Amino acid sequence: MVGSGAARPPAISTLPVQSAGAKGCAALVHAFDWSRTSLGPIDRWDSAVRASVDLLLESPVPMMFVGGPDCVVLYNDAYAEVLGGRHPAALGQPAAEAFGEAWDQPGMSDVIGQVFRTGQAVLEPESQVTLRPGGSEPAFYTRGHSVVRDSAGAIAGVLTVAAETTQVVHRLQSLGELTARLAGALTIDDVTRVVLTYAMASFDLDHCVLAVDDGSSYRFVRRIRGEMLDEADERLPPVWRRVAAVPDAPLVTAAESGRATFVSDGEPLRAVAQDRHERRIRSLAALPLRTASVRGALIMGFRRAHVWLPAERALLRAAAELIAQAAERARRFEAQHGTAQLLQRSMLPEHLPELDTFRIAARYDVGVDGNAAGGDFYDAFRLSDGRLAMVLGDVAGHDVRAAAVMGQVRAALRALALTDPAPPSVLAGLDRLVGSLGAESRNEEIFVTVVYGVLDPADGSVTLASAGHPPPVLRRAGLGGEPASAELVKVPPGAPLGLGGRWQTGSLTLEPGDTILMYSDGVVERRDRPLNEGLDALVAAAAGSASGDPRNMCSLATAAIEGTTDDDVAVLAVEHALAMSRAATMHVAAEPTGPSRVRQWMSNRLRDWQVPEPVIGAAILCTSELTTNALLHAGTPAQVHIDLNAERLLVSVADTGTRGSVIRARADALASRGRGLGLIEELSDSWGTDPTVRGSTVWFEVLLNRE
Structure with missing residues (x-):
């Protein structure tokens, strides 16, 4: 006791x-x-x-x-x-x-x-x-x-x-989560988003900067406490800023010297502060990001005094090492991805034919694994007799080897079609080519499917043959007050190329307003769903489309099936227009006056064409946003193209930069970025992005009679 x-x-x-x-x-x-x-x-x-x-x-x-x-x-x-x-x-x-x-x-x-x-x-x-x-x-x-x-x-x-020690344990756990998330970061943009989110959440920072070298200077992305970010901001590419290699800047000192510095209390950014926020930073950690191919820094700061204890310093150094290795992997991937992307797109047609009453559009998207080289391909070209040859094919695999085989098949198809365009003859010649390629490489696993057709613009008749490929979708316009409808085209099935098969043809007629859609299996196949479900969803989406415009149909097809696909996606659409359309193109220099000149040009042209004023207002506003976006982020001249027919106004803005695809997203009124995309989604009836051989194209469509 x-x-x-x-x-x-x-x-x-x-x-x-x-x-x-x-x-x-x-x-x-x-x-x-x-x-x-x-x-x-x-x-x-x-x-x-x-x-x-x-x-x-x-x-x-x-x-x-x-x-x-x-x-x-x-x-x-x-x-x-x-x-x-x-x-x-x-x-x-x-x-x-x-x-x-x-x-x-x-x-x-x-x-x-x-x-x-x-x-x-x-x-x-x-x-x-x-x-x-x-x-x-x-x-x-x-x-x-x-x-x-x-x-x-x-x-x-x-x-x-x-x-x-709860905080220490949580930080160690968050370091493990950082490692896992960095493992899935393919590009420098991906790494930046992961790192800034991790740092702001794990350390409750007031200020965070990630910088990487860019030639003789550095580029950086900054996050600060209280910054309003929405879903659109998180999904869009980060906004990079450039900074010269100023010796007094902590990020430059860390990147150049490879040594970390820690300031517990003072004015560490006073000499290089760009705004009031940076002048208020009192404690700062500057961590180098250095590998064989990357120089950069991670900056973390507080507006209050903060003692950087040894355990915390060790944790930050470990995180910086992980980030540097992820940045190096991302830089290597971007270099390889750029080469593969150029290879892939250089094998696809840079321009599609322009016909008086037939409009053509195509789209190619890489699989979710990020590999830009694959075996999907499309093509459309004029034959010597004035008819149009159109094809969509798929070489199994999505790597450089598949892309090489695809290039050979596409080139051979053009040569065969220009000699004898009959679908059975073309597929028979391709069959011999694929069989020969398999024999030469001693690889019997070359698997190629193709759907090939010939369109006669005089009457809209189409003759088709399929070598093991999914059937095209035909959208009927439903004229005379009837709703639009869609169905799978009944093409006689045939064996894939290289197996020595025989092919029969099917035929259909594209009436004015109708659209035919060819696609690769990546559009309709999902791992957890039967193929018929994907085909039904694609047909339903085509029937429910507001218009049969081919660019809209391509965009709709790539988003018709829920879930993601590991495969590449290729789509080709041809529409028989109700009447000849009017078109105009303007080249815009990469200078501040570009958007205003586009607005003036569009206003004059659309009023000359007697387009309704509400449509003119919406179109000019959307085009101005897209032009500004192209000039700002791509940094190259842009090309604005307008196309008007009896149903709709189609506007596209193309650049030659490498900013990647724009992500479809809505933004709140107070969002720091993304308002332009939300505006376009509100004012247009459909919109999307198309990658091209050199750059990307963003387009939107406004129906003339929305009722």
Whole structure:
């Protein structure tokens, strides 16, 4: 028993009353009736026990004392915060009642009981304990348990000192999550988004910058506390800014020297501050990102003084090493991806034929694995007799080898069609080619499918043959007030190329307003769904389209089936227009006056064509946004093309830069970016992006009669 045989100690009033006032633990200990516990009245506690309690109540570190045969609990204010809702009811109660089920967790009754029995101190390096009832997240602690002996040397209780390490554990966990997310980052843009999100969330920063070398200068992306970002911002490419290699800039110093610097309090950005926010930064960590092919830096800052402790510095250095390696992988991927992309697109037609009453559009998207070289292809070209040859094919695989075979097949198809355009003859010649390629490479796994057709513009008749390819979709316009409809074209099935098959033809007629859509299997195939479900969804999407415009149909087809595909996607659409369309093109120099000149040109041209004023207003606003976007982000001249027919106005803006595809997304009114895309989506009836051999094209369509 605590205090048995001991001299009468001074009154408990000698224990400190902490600054928490009446609710502080010292005051509660003073007021508690300890005579009802196994510890006995406070005025009979042993002096050694009283000294331990005195130390406990004075300490700012979470500390707890348990004593007596039923382990009565006594603790200080810091430990009360650990207990949360269990305080103050836990004070003076047996541990089993004070902690409830938590007392039986590993690291509680078993460890404290061991110290009671053996008298040996125990250090738990790190353990997870849930003391707060209903707590949403577990807490982690490093705890030390030591015995408290009375004046006679007997064990009177156990003193526990707890240091919470939850933040450290969470940061280590977030470092693991950073590693996983960086593993899936393909480009420098991807790496930047992952890193900035990780840093701002894990360290609760006021300021974060990631910079990488760009020739003789550096480019960087910055995040600051309170910056309004929405889903569109997160999905669009980050906005990079350029900075010269100024020696005084912390990011340049870290990148050039390869040494990390830490400032706990001061004005580390004063010499290079670009705005008031940077002038207010007081503490800063500048970490180098250096590999064989990358120089850069990660900058993290606070508006308050912050001591960068050794453990935190080590964590940041480890994170910087991971980020640097991810940036190097991304840079290598971008170089290889650019070469593969140029190879792939150079094998596809740069321009499609222009006919008076037939409009043609195509689209090619790489698979989700990011590989830009694949075996899908499309083509459309005039024959010597004025007819139009159109083809869409798929070489199995999506790598450079598949792209090489695709290039050979496409070139051979053109040569065969210009000699004898009949579909059976063309497919028979291609069959011999694929068989020969397989024999030469001693690889019998070359698998090629093709759908090939010949269109006669005089009457809209189409003759088709298929070598193992999915059937095209035919959209009927539904003239005379009838709704549009769509169906799969009944083409006689034939064997894939290289198997020595025979092919028969099918025929159809494209009436004015009708559209035929050819596509690769990546459009309709999903791993977790049957093929028929994908085909049905594509047919339904075609029937529900607001118009049969070929560019709109291509965009619609690539988004008709939910889910992602690992395969490449190629689409070709041909529409029999209701009437000849009027078109005009303007080349815009990469200079600030470009958008205003486009607005003036479009206004004059559309009014000359007697386009309704509401359509003119919407079209000019959307075109101005797209032109500005092209000139700003691509940094190259742009080409604006307008095409008007009886149904709709189609506008496209093309550039020759490498900014990648624009992501379809809505933006809130207060979003920092993305408002232009939201505007286009609101004002147009459909819109999309098409990659080209050199650059990309963004287009939108406005129907003339929206009713």
